[in-house]
Amino acid sequence: MNTNEKKEILQPVSMPVEGVAGFTSAWRSQWPKLDSEKCNGCLLCWIFCPETLISREDRSIDLRYCKGCAVCARECPVNAIEMIREGEE
Amino acid sequence: MLELRIHGRGGTGVVTLADLLSKAALAAGKEAQALPFFGVERRGAVIRACFRISDTPILQRSMSYQPDIIALMHENMLPHARNEGFTEGEDGAVIIVNGKVPVEAEGTQWLVDAEQIARDHGLTFGWDAYINVPMAGAIAKVIGIPLESVESAVNVVFKGKNAASNLEAARDAYNTTTKVKGGA
Amino acid sequence: MSKRIETGNTACALAVLAAGIDYMAAYPITPQTTLSEKIANFAATGEFTGKYVLVESEHSAMSAVAAASAVGARTFTATSSQGLLHMHEILHYASGGRLPVVMANINRAVLAPWCLYADHQDSISQRDTGWLQLFCSNHQEIYDSVFLAYKVAEKVDIPVMISYDGFLLSHSLLPFETVDDSVIKQYLPDRDPAWRLHPDIGGNFSNVAMAAEYSAYRHRLADDTLKSLQIFRDSIKEYENLTGRKQPDLIEASGTENANVYLLSMGSMASEMELVATELTKQGINASALKLRLYRPFPSDELVNILPDGSTLIVLDRNIAYGHPGGVLYMEARSALYESDKKIRVLGGSVGLGGVDLTVSVLLNEVNRLLEVAKA
Numbered sequence: 349m350n351t352n353e354k355k356e357i358l359q360p361v362s363m364p365v366e367g368v369a370g371f372t373s374a375w376r377s378q379w380p381k382l383d384s385e386k387c388n389g390c391l392l393c394w395i396f397c398p399e400t401l402i403s404r405e406d407r408s409i410d411l412r413y414c415k416g417c418a419v420c421a422r423e424c425p426v427n428a429i430e431m432i433r434e435g436e437e
Numbered sequence: 438m439l440e441l442r443i444h445g446r447g448g449t450g451v452v453t454l455a456d457l458l459s460k461a462a463l464a465a466g467k468e469a470q471a472l473p474f475f476g477v478e479r480r481g482a483v484i485r486a487c488f489r490i491s492d493t494p495i496l497q498r499s500m501s502y503q504p505d506i507i508a509l510m511h512e513n514m515l516p517h518a519r520n521e522g523f524t525e526g527e528d529g530a531v532i533i534v535n536g537k538v539p540v541e542a543e544g545t546q547w548l549v550d551a552e553q554i555a556r557d558h559g560l561t562f563g564w565d566a567y568i569n570v571p572m573a574g575a576i577a578k579v580i581g582i583p584l585e586s587v588e589s590a591v592n593v594v595f596k597g598k599n600a601a602s603n604l605e606a607a608r609d610a611y612n613t614t615t616k617v618k619g620g621a
Numbered sequence: 622m623s624k625r626i627e628t629g630n631t632a633c634a635l636a637v638l639a640a641g642i643d644y645m646a647a648y649p650i651t652p653q654t655t656l657s658e659k660i661a662n663f664a665a666t667g668e669f670t671g672k673y674v675l676v677e678s679e680h681s682a683m684s685a686v687a688a689a690s691a692v693g694a695r696t697f698t699a700t701s702s703q704g705l706l707h708m709h710e711i712l713h714y715a716s717g718g719r720l721p722v723v724m725a726n727i728n729r730a731v732l733a734p735w736c737l738y739a740d741h742q743d744s745i746s747q748r749d750t751g752w753l754q755l756f757c758s759n760h761q762e763i764y765d766s767v768f769l770a771y772k773v774a775e776k777v778d779i780p781v782m783i784s785y786d787g788f789l790l791s792h793s794l795l796p797f798e799t800v801d802d803s804v805i806k807q808y809l810p811d812r813d814p815a816w817r818l819h820p821d822i823g824g825n826f827s828n829v830a831m832a833a834e835y836s837a838y839r840h841r842l843a844d845d846t847l848k849s850l851q852i853f854r855d856s857i858k859e860y861e862n863l864t865g866r867k868q869p870d871l872i873e874a875s876g877t878e879n880a881n882v883y884l885l886s887m888g889s890m891a892s893e894m895e896l897v898a899t900e901l902t903k904q905g906i907n908a909s910a911l912k913l914r915l916y917r918p919f920p921s922d923e924l925v926n927i928l929p930d931g932s933t934l935i936v937l938d939r940n941i942a943y944g945h946p947g948g949v950l951y952m953e954a955r956s957a958l959y960e961s962d963k964k965i966r967v968l969g970g971s972v973g974l975g976g977v978d979l980t981v982s983v984l985l986n987e988v989n990r991l992l993e994v995a996k997a
Contacts, residue, residue, distance in 0.1 A: 355815035358719040358778045358845070359691075360838055362828040459794040463626040471794040475652075475737070496896050498758075498789050498889035499980040 367413070372399070376416030378431040380409055386428035393420035393429060438491035439580055440501040443572075444518045445510030448480035450569030453594065455486045457573040458582075460590035462490045465582050470495045483517050490580060504530055508576055510551075510568060512536040532619065533579055535568055539619045549575035549614040558606040560599070570603045574610030584611050622864070624798050629790035632760040632797050633699070633725050633783075634659035636767035638669055639805045643694035643812075646674040646685035650704040651737055652787035653727045657699055671695075679704035683711035683722075690720035691826055693817035695771065698722070701787060702729035705743045709750065712780075716751030716842060718827055721774035721781075721812070723767070728888065728939075729787040730975040738976020739786035741888060741940040744916075745949045747782065751842055753849055754917040756887040757785040760797040762914070765860065765868065768800075771809055772856045777849045778815075779842070784916075786889040786939075788976070800864050808863050850918050869912060871920040872927060876909035877902055879929050884988060885954060886937045887913040890972075890979045894937070897984045906992075913950065921957035928958070928965050935991050936969040937984065947971060966995050 382393075387407060394402045396419050401410040409420075421429040441458075445451040455471035462469035473486040487501045507518050507530045523530045526543045534540050535551040551571035560567040570591065577587045584607075591603050627635070633656055637645070647657040663669035671694075676682045679700050686696040700708060705726050715722050730740035744754060755770060757763045763785050770781035785791060818826055830838065850871075857868045872885075876898040884894045884901075891912035901908035911927065913920075928934060938948020945952050951969025958965050968991040973979040 355813070357816040358841065359816055360718060360827050360830060361816055362825045363823060364825070456794060459626045463624065463796055468796060469626060469794070472789070473792060475788055475792060495795070496892045497981075498786070498793075498893050499978045499983075502980065 372413050372415050373411055376414060377434050378416045378418070379411060379414060379434060380416075380418065380420050380429045381432050382407055382409065383428045383430070386426050388426050388428075390425060392423045392425065396420060396423045438489055438493075438495065439506065440504040441488040441490075441506040441508060441576065441580065442501050442504040442518070442521065442523070443486045443488065443508040443510065444514040444521075445484055445486075446480075446514075447482040447484050448565065449510055450567050451484055451486050451510065454569035454573055454576075455488055457570065457587070457590045457594055458488050458490075458576060460593055461573065461577055461582050461586040464586035464589045467492065467582075468494050470497070472498075472500060474500060483514075485517070485521060490582075506531045506533065506576075506579065508533040508572065509540065510535055510572060512538075512540050515540045515542060531579065533572075533575055533614075535572060535575075539617050542619050544619050546617050546619040547575065547579050547614050548617050549610050551575065551610060554606050554609045554613070557609070558602040560602060560606055570606045571610035574607035575614040577607075578611045578614045584608065587611065622798055622800060624796055626794050626796045627760070628655065628792055628794055629757075629760050629763050629785055630656035630727070630792070631659055632764045633767060633785075634663065635799060636764045637697050638663055639800070639802055640697075640767055640771055640809060641695060641806070641811065642669070642671045642697045644672045644674070644686065644689040645669075645697045646676050646682045646689075647698050648676055648679050648682050648700070648704060650679070650701045652729055652791045653699050653701040653704070653725070655792070656725060656727065660697075679707040680711060683708040683715065683724075686722050686724075687711055687715045687718065687720050690715070690722050691718065691818045693812065693814045693819070695775075695812045696722050697724070699725040699727065701727040702731050702743045705747060706731060709747065712747055712750040712752060714827070715780045717838065719778035719842070721771070721778055723770045723774055723781050723783070725763075725767075726782050726784045727787045727791045728784050736975040737787070739789050739889065739939065739973065740975050741784070741938070741948075742974075744782065744784045745940045745942075748917060748949065751779065751846065752917065753779055753781045753846065753915075755781065755783045755914060756891075756916055757783065757790065757914075758887075758889055758892040758912055760790065760795040762869065763790065764797050764799065768805060768809055769853070769856055769860060772860075773849055773852050775812055775814075776852050776856070777845050779845060779849060784888070789889040798866065804863050808860060846918050850915075850920060850922075853915055869914055870923065871913075871915045872923040873912040873914065874909050874927050875912070877907045878909070880907040880909040881932055882906050882908040882988075882992065883911055883928060883932055883934045884908060884937065885911040885913060885924075885934060885950060886939075887916060887950060888939055890937065890939060890984065893979055893981060893984060896981045897988060900981060900985055901988065916950075916953075919953045919957060921953075924954060924957050925961045925963065928963060930963040931965070933966045933968070933992070933995055934958075935988050936967065937973075937987060938969065938971050939973045939979075941971045941974070968992075968995055 555566035664673035730736035947969030
């Protein structure tokens, strides 16, 4: 082994990859709907979302991966997020 | 190869003595090994250390049970030395004693008043005297390590800190250690 | 290069100082204590420039050095006996994580009952943790093994344990030659990990692995452990060339060549065994002492090559492989020789447990007893 040789990574290392476990939206029975009128931009939903799906910029929610856990709705101090039954608007 | 076993009490500097002797031997161009035995390392506990000096690398890793020389840090260590075993008599082990009179054992003995020498040079701590440096001087004389080698070892081990008084004590012991005949 | 006479623990501390360690964490335990104290002292005087962390347990010490190794640091820790057993969980983590941690284990008996003295049961209980294990029989080997350990660990990304006997080596004074820092720097350049935990690099360390991935990692570790044998051989040669000082082989033979009786052992007793071989030869039995330097991976080829057909191999262990007659080295030797066409009688015994003093006469008695068994 010389020093110019590129060393192979042997450690058990994994890099974050989007959608590595498939679209988890299939797990959902209800989806979060954000009322931007009520939202005060406190970013608590952004902090608490276990799947980090809520955008810091516009609070849009990537529903492809949302499992419907409702943590965002529970944490929202101004009740701007409502959980809607899957299939309904 | 020459084998020496030191019998002393915890807190009197036997480990440092072994360190000094091995550094002096190295300075004299010899191969050496110091092997202190650790048990209950408390002040006053009976302890022993082995020291080997040779012209060729030392392969032993065990203690000495038939040493050529026994060093007694105090006159009353003789029973402990006997417990560990050594050959007594004219052709047996030479005994080096810190004391004013020979111990009751046959064979050749060397006497040094290490306690008095330590006190003369202020090497004391409370009521205790640090007898290890004068004993190093005495042992070096008996086993044929030159005084300069002992001095260089003292300078390495004590690095400035009390080096001067320790050097004086080592020299005093080296020059006053005398060969006597033991008796039962 | 200069010749010094110091304790084994000081020899190890001086090598750690020269090896350019970035991070050290340790918890004191007899007989390791004077080693961690010495390095702490170097840290206090500013000679040791790495970070020195005093942790609350050995489990934490190993966790800390494993984590520091994962961020790319060159790390060191040291322990003994119960401390090593307490680290056990994280030893697997360090090897599975392919973290090139180096540790000194000052061999001491494991309880119960309490015992402070030399015994290899602590190291050999870690045999299957995936760590590479070096054993030492004198202070020169302790000093040199530190550099060899980092050299190999960082090439194969597997941690290395350097073991040496408590008190007999750790607290005894023996001469050894130090190597100039510039030579060490050449032998051991700064660590250059292929990947490390860093916010700019990203990634997840030791994430969940499913069976197929897990099994692939484990087989890879097993393969690389065997491959490290050649890396050990090459690294020893490189060290010899740089320092101009002859190094013992993975199994160092001394005494008569083509002997009838071979005496295999490791640790401090391997040194005294040279005298036993001389004594046996005087008694009219051509004998040679074999000193094992590398225990994991086991240098089987070396053993098979040294032993002539029809010779007798006596293996003395300072440990017990419970449930097997004798110690682990006896087991390894028999396993290594099984595939060989050579017909070699192998006998083994466990001696020196809990620091029983292994003088030439004690060892000679045991060897003669086993030779009688061989005759029967």
